[in-house]
Amino acid sequence: MELWYTEKQTENYGITAKIENTIHTEQSEFQRIDLIETKQWGKMLVLDGMVMTTDKDEFVYHEMITHLAMNTHANPKRVLVVGGGDGGAIREMLKYPSVETAVLAEIDGRVIELSKEYLPEIAGKLDDPRVDVQVVDGIKYIHDNKNSFDVILVDSTEPVGPAVGLFARDFYQGIFEALKDDGIMVAQSESPWFNSELITRVYKDIASIFPITRYYSASIPTYPSGLWSWTMGSKKYDPLEVDEAKLIEPEGTKYYHKAMHKTVFTLPKFVGELLK
Template sequence: MIWFTEYQTKNTGLTVRVKEAKRFNSQYQEILLLDTYEYGKMLVLDGAVQTTERDEFIYHEMLAHPALIKHPNPERILVIGGGDGGTVREVLKHQSVKEVHLCEIDGEVIKVSKEYLPTISNMLDNEKVKIFVEDGNKFLDERKGYYDVILLDLSDPVGPAEALFRRAFYQKVKNALKEGGILTAQTESPFLQTEYFKSAVLEIKEVFKNVGTYLAFIPTYPAGMWSFTMASDDIDIFENSNMERIDKLNTKYFCDKIYISLFSLPKFVSELIT
């Protein structure tokens, strides 16, 4: 039997039984495409699980929908990272959206996802979507005041995404937002990546006025406890706005109840970031 183990820290990991494995090497990282018994197809970058067919809905829904619901009229959306296409697919469920830019540094991730993960990548060819195979840092230098919502769908802050968890980058994100714009970033596991988590949230707080962190259960991510951080200067993200739009989204995780209780953190998680 073939087993793949992601060592989420040097002392613990997730192990999954594998039917078949394919390896690709891009200029940035090792890309593994595993066919697993428990989770279906699984995309692994430099040894870290990025997405699986079985639980990807949780991460992608929870990254995209809270900010898009809180925004009164999200039309122009930017996703940085997210080459698998799952976040773009969720963004396109919002009828107001006119234009989605995807900025992914590694074109090979997009290619592998289009070929092997069709249920995740199937909206990448939609006419509203424009793909930029570029470094997110440089991409943002040329965009000012353009986007309603920016979603940071990044891999861990080691390797290609490292510079994208820093204050200077969050400042560029803010500059690229229109007035009333909202950022949501994935901000790692509060339990097993505590320092990354704290640092990302605290850097975002240095840049934006209103900042809130929320969690979701993601079985294949470290500790199964994953965080996202939403930020805006002009929008009160703590209000339960525009709830009537939730029902139309056709989701499996996100719903009214999750939206209303979004920022209800366990005590120890709150204490890490206050």
């Protein structure tokens, strides 16, 4: 018997992957969580039927949500990931020697526990002494921690279910207030092919709050359309104006390297037009 997992990424299109076995399935307080072993991508974490991360291509997402902000900030000491219970963004942030505290604010403790158990390459750094894991609603956490962080990453699921509030203007305003005077935020911003209206709105919202707003994209095979994007809001530092000689080449990356720190903001024409 051949088992295939098919994700309908839209009503009319999807990806399909051959399964070696299903590892774990549960309904947590917040969502359905599935861990499956695929032949093509290794282990896959699926939340509410949507691929969140896989062994083989997770590096793209986790490097790209992290390094543009971290390498733009002059001295990121106290950093936060909202969502991101798999720990991949935390792992990347810890590559900066300046980091003293990295807080993970994840609403679903089961995602953290299952990632630590089944995805140790991704979640393994959650046990680092610099990491403070908070099982908490990110919106509430942001509200309770004003003027606290140098960098905040919004590593959310799709804008359905528990993550809807993480795509709202009020939330970005809260992040602005949770950042210090020279802080930077980055939010994952979905696919330019399938979520163009959302991208336009999120960019406009962040640009209405932060003095510097930048948007970039990268290729992630298992995410809808294969093209993914992030929006950066920054109070002081512009990634396009950093002194390239001061950029760090983070250890063990496979997608990001400092040579792309500025070029990644040059977008395909139709993508750039979403921001106008």
